[in-house]
Amino acid sequence: MPESLSAELAPKLAVELGLNPSEYEHVVEILGRIPSITELYVYSLMWSEHCSYKHSRKALRMFPTTGEHVLQGPGENAGVISVGDGWAVAFKMESHNHPSAIEPYQGAATGVGGIIRDIFTMGARPIASLNSLRFGTLDKPRQRYLFEGAVAGIGGYGNCLGVPTVGGEVYFEEAYEGNCLINAMSIGLMREERLMRAVAAGVGNKILLIGSTTGRDGIGGASVLASQEFDEKAEDKRPSVQVGDPFEEKLLIEACLELLDQELLVALGDLGAAGLTSSASEMASRGGVGLDIEVTKVPQREENMKAFEIMVSESQERMLAVVTPEKLEAAQAICEKWGLLSTVIGEVTDTGNFVVRENGVIVADMPADSLADDAPIYDPAMTRPAYLDEVQAFDPATLIHPESVAELTETLLRLLSSPNICSRRWIWEQYDHQVMVNTVVLPGGDAAVLRIGDTGRGEMTTRGIAVSSDCNGRYCYLDPYRGAQIALAEAARNVACVGGEPAAITDCLNFGNPEKPEVFWTFHEAIRGLSDACTEWGIPVISGNVSFYNESFGNPIYPTPTVGLVGLIDDVSVTATVAFKDAGDVIVLVGETFDELGGSEYLKSVHGLVTGAPPALDLELEAAVQSAVRAAVRAGIAKSAHDCSEGGMAVTLAESAIAGGIGCSVYLDDDLAGVSSLFSESQSRVVLTVAEGDMDGLLEIFDANEVPFAVLGQVGGERLHIGEKIDVDLNTMKLIFEHTLEKLVGGEMQTEELFEG
Amino acid sequence: MRFGVVIFPGSNCEQDVVHAAHHLGFEAEYVFHRETDLAGFDALVLPGGFSYGDYIRCGAVARFSPVMSEVIRFAEAGGPVMGICNGFQILAEAHMLPGALLRNDTLKFICRDTTLRVEKSTCQWLDTAPGTVLHIPINHNEGNFICDHVTLSRMEDNDQIVLRYCEPDGSRAEGGSAPNGALEDIAGVCNERGNVFGLMPHPERVVDPATGGTDGQAFFTSIVGTLAKVAG
Amino acid sequence: MARYEIYVTYKQGIFDPPGATAERALKNLGYEGVEEVKIGKFIRMSADATEASVAEMCDKLLANPVIEDYRIEIVEGD
Amino acid sequence: MARYEIYVTYKQGIFDPPGATAERALKNLGYEGVEEVKIGKFIRMSADATEASVAEMCDKLLANPVIEDYRIEIVEGD
Ligand SMILES: Nc1ncnc2c1ncn2[C@@H]1O[C@H](COP(=O)(O)OP(=O)(O)O)[C@@H](O)[C@H]1O
Numbered sequence A: 001m002p003e004s005l006s007a008e009l010a011p012k013l014a015v016e017l018g019l020n021p022s023e024y025e026h027v028v029e030i031l032g033r034i035p036s037i038t039e040l041y042v043y044s045l046m047w048s049e050h051c052s053y054k055h056s057r058k059a060l061r062m063f064p065t066t067g068e069h070v071l072q073g074p075g076e077n078a079g080v081i082s083v084g085d086g087w088a089v090a091f092k093m094e095s096h097n098h099p100s101a102i103e104p105y106q107g108a109a110t111g112v113g114g115i116i117r118d119i120f121t122m123g124a125r126p127i128a129s130l131n132s133l134r135f136g137t138l139d140k141p142r143q144r145y146l147f148e149g150a151v152a153g154i155g156g157y158g159n160c161l162g163v164p165t166v167g168g169e170v171y172f173e174e175a176y177e178g179n180c181l182i183n184a185m186s187i188g189l190m191r192e193e194r195l196m197r198a199v200a201a202g203v204g205n206k207i208l209l210i211g212s213t214t215g216r217d218g219i220g221g222a223s224v225l226a227s228q229e230f231d232e233k234a235e236d237k238r239p240s241v242q243v244g245d246p247f248e249e250k251l252l253i254e255a256c257l258e259l260l261d262q263e264l265l266v267a268l269g270d271l272g273a274a275g276l277t278s279s280a281s282e283m284a285s286r287g288g289v290g291l292d293i294e295v296t297k298v299p300q301r302e303e304n305m306k307a308f309e310i311m312v313s314e315s316q317e318r319m320l321a322v323v324t325p326e327k328l329e330a331a332q333a334i335c336e337k338w339g340l341l342s343t344v345i346g347e348v349t350d351t352g353n354f355v356v357r358e359n360g361v362i363v364a365d366m367p368a369d370s371l372a373d374d375a376p377i378y379d380p381a382m383t384r385p386a387y388l389d390e391v392q393a394f395d396p397a398t399l400i401h402p403e404s405v406a407e408l409t410e411t412l413l414r415l416l417s418s419p420n421i422c423s424r425r426w427i428w429e430q431y432d433h434q435v436m437v438n439t440v441v442l443p444g445g446d447a448a449v450l451r452i453g454d455t456g457r458g459e460m461t462t463r464g465i466a467v468s469s470d471c472n473g474r475y476c477y478l479d480p481y482r483g484a485q486i487a488l489a490e491a492a493r494n495v496a497c498v499g500g501e502p503a504a505i506t507d508c509l510n511f512g513n514p515e516k517p518e519v520f521w522t523f524h525e526a527i528r529g530l531s532d533a534c535t536e537w538g539i540p541v542i543s544g545n546v547s548f549y550n551e552s553f554g555n556p557i558y559p560t561p562t563v564g565l566v567g568l569i570d571d572v573s574v575t576a577t578v579a580f581k582d583a584g585d586v587i588v589l590v591g592e593t594f595d596e597l598g599g600s601e602y603l604k605s606v607h608g609l610v611t612g613a614p615p616a617l618d619l620e621l622e623a624a625v626q627s628a629v630r631a632a633v634r635a636g637i638a639k640s641a642h643d644c645s646e647g648g649m650a651v652t653l654a655e656s657a658i659a660g661g662i663g664c665s666v667y668l669d670d671d672l673a674g675v676s677s678l679f680s681e682s683q684s685r686v687v688l689t690v691a692e693g694d695m696d697g698l699l700e701i702f703d704a705n706e707v708p709f710a711v712l713g714q715v716g717g718e719r720l721h722i723g724e725k726i727d728v729d730l731n732t733m734k735l736i737f738e739h740t741l742e743k744l745v746g747g748e749m750q751t752e753e754l755f756e757g
Numbered sequence B: 001m002r003f004g005v006v007i008f009p010g011s012n013c014e015q016d017v018v019h020a021a022h023h024l025g026f027e028a029e030y031v032f033h034r035e036t037d038l039a040g041f042d043a044l045v046l047p048g049g050f051s052y053g054d055y056i057r058c059g060a061v062a063r064f065s066p067v068m069s070e071v072i073r074f075a076e077a078g079g080p081v082m083g084i085c086n087g088f089q090i091l092a093e094a095h096m097l098p099g100a101l102l103r104n105d106t107l108k109f110i111c112r113d114t115t116l117r118v119e120k121s122t123c124q125w126l127d128t129a130p131g132t133v134l135h136i137p138i139n140h141n142e143g144n145f146i147c148d149h150v151t152l153s154r155m156e157d158n159d160q161i162v163l164r165y166c167e168p169d170g171s172r173a174e175g176g177s178a179p180n181g182a183l184e185d186i187a188g189v190c191n192e193r194g195n196v197f198g199l200m201p202h203p204e205r206v207v208d209p210a211t212g213g214t215d216g217q218a219f220f221t222s223i224v225g226t227l228a229k230v231a232g
Numbered sequence C, D: 001m002a003r004y005e006i007y008v009t010y011k012q013g014i015f016d017p018p019g020a021t022a023e024r025a026l027k028n029l030g031y032e033g034v035e036e037v038k039i040g041k042f043i044r045m046s047a048d049a050t051e052a053s054v055a056e057m058c059d060k061l062l063a064n065p066v067i068e069d070y071r072i073e074i075v076e077g078d
């Protein structure tokens, strides 16, 4: 039996490690004695918010998680769907917010590294990444530093691995100033039969630790950084910052996939938050077996490490595998081939206990399932925040709005120079978005499209996936239920614009302190909204991540339930981009514009307001619009497709014109005031262009889907001309749209000056 | 035609090169960096990526891989060797090509389409007419080519400059057209003999029209003609 | 005008992948007696500035205080 | 076992993008008296090797003679 801590010290240390008194009592009860120091560390980490989901677990049960494509739902390292012809895709999104706020480059880089390990752990080769980012406004040097560093870190890590980063999103809002969000999504491809689960089995089998050495870096990272509020003292927690080694990770990918190809492994798991502790205990509890680990076998990069330090270290780029004794030699030979350390550190046992030894002496002996399954589950209190009534009652009609063509045109230019709308080229040009030569639709449009196949082995298909990540935190702040639904709607609409059919989503739920009833209410509403829409549209949630305690100086961030959606495409040779193509093409709006300026970028950019009710979302109409758009794209009729999102119709038209290098002339016949007609962010709208001769076919599709539509005008010329509302030449728009971000990042100017200049 | 595509630890464009070769109907096979037998290959490609993490300097460690002495021997015997991106960096570190590649002057990684002008050169890997403008993407952090003046004029005299970054119309901008600060807008160079060729842009990304274009095809097809000439 | 030399290195306990790679590569090249290779930055500058002001530059820009330490040396002054 | 410190710097005349950018950034931050900022590498190692052997490591791997110079210092020997 391990040496217990003293009866005085144990409860005090427990509190310091983040266990509350009743959780500590529960540990004592499970063990039937006072825990040893190693046990206390292990429980405190496994029962931390980050690892145990103790505040969110119940609410997450609302999500629909099954569907025709689902091979693996939530509960494993990543969800997996089948994409046809025996191919499967694994994906998941995860946050690395707090580490990135301390050290943006390494925080973001290791975030990418972590989520990619979750993917190849499942047996899939990582084939694409996305990133969803939130910062404060770029007029603050610290925010520029965080943004630049995070983008460089994401690129630095992903580029080195040779995994294309094909999409993402970024918003700059005051609400994220003290707590940036870095959500990384990874997608991997495999043959269905290769699906691997992290389930330990086979008494006597060896536990093999593969990859990097273990140091003191990131000790307690998961509990320290992700499970408490973030304050100015955060900088003192510096030693827990980890430096990523993408080269090691690249070798791990190759070695692990080769090990799986040769069927040398019983189980494979990655070491993420809480390191060896969580990886080993999860494997054991899933398999209903015990594990016996000797910590001194773990290769260490620092001297005199204590057993508990080794067990909880979050040193990056490590994997844990279960191997039968017969296959051990072959497995280690593959690790050696890739220049990786591999060390047997223990064995699978039949005791059901997770036993840790130091030089043979037991320092921890815990029922394995108690670590994962006996974690506390809370039912946090909820209160609807008082501010909601006030914001939702706001009527934008009470403001003075621009009306003349000159004023409206100026307003459009102002929106195109908004950091939330302007081109993200500055970001994605720092990401390798083409490696693996499967990227069919590059970043810069609505959704990215990837061809499915293994180019390296010549196993190509015509199938593809379309991917998008979305969430407008402002909408979620103004109405979390609807805002979360819009996040899903927008992701699905983006995917429809390239011809994709939504198959499943992952999510990353970024919220404040769940122990605050108002925060928890927004969390619960967001999940409810997302679940209702997922159920209605038949889109399951197959993986996800919760990030709480995103607060700074006592204020929660906007509720930010980021959605990462994967859609399916049968034939990647028939897709569409946002760019206008040829003069004479007819411009058609699918859907309808309403007087909905609440929560809009217009209200923010022009009036400095984040208020009002966000746009309405009719789930049925949204589905019909998407279905019509998808049909038009798949029929090869749609020459361009672009959904209306932030900035409204005017921005959508401007973006398509800029992307195509050709203008348009349209008339918006909608009885609305100019600002509403142009900048309203009404949902369920997509702008399509078709050759004149294809109009009949298009109308048939609209008819079959029963969608409202309007013919707006024609592509052509070098100006964006919106009858009686806007008239501006392409180049003026392009210069503003394309260069805002790099200028803001360079600190060369503030948005305001840029516009005035 | 059989290409050998050398994989160093950290290479990551090898499958793209193999795909390009297959797409054009050629054979291509991976050669692991520990291998020392290159028999049976007509031409070798060192693909892009981050060999050894690009730690110390890009290509600095890969240069010492066991396969490299064979690559050098292969080239010395006249065998064609092409280094793309990281492959170019490795060839430069191994002194099989002149010059060195510094950090982009923007200090940023750059992944974007570029326009390149084919120069008059002795390069065996490209038979495209000089003056032709090609669209080929770049994807690197350290593609800022540099060499001393003596080397530069020797390369010019020997027609060793194969590709230059240019404006879409083929001209070179006054302040330079290179997105990375490369000396004289140099994007690709060959050795005196013309059989060893290194370039920063990624032609393999624009071979399969489904995912790019076709401007990169000549970088894989020209060598066939060259080898036929030698054999004939 | 003084000339400064600044040495920037990872803080104790922070993993240094380039150093580790260099060490492995040197060993592979046959230099087996090599250990604890660490790679940092070496910055030289001329500056009409006090050492305190150079330290400030390090804190703000030249080093990343979250993961790096630095040391400043004055090479020659006037 | 001796401890070595190696300073790798760009050769005279080679443009150093990180150094130039750092110089500009420092000036923007208000440190106007800053000039000739050059950023190189600072390598430390323990080695059971002579200085000549360390020089060999530099020639082969740690520095690129086309663009870089290096200087070796022994910190302590035994
Ligand atoms: N952080 C990012 N990383 C990579 N690509 C990004 C990022 N942010 C935005 N993008 C890309 O820029 C384009 C426009 O983004 P966004 O305006 O969010 O699109 P949408 O409104 O259609 O969701 C998309 O192609 C998107 O993938």
Ligand SMILES: [Mg+2]
Binding pocket: A445, A446, A494, A642, A643, A644, A645
């Ligand atoms: Mg869109």
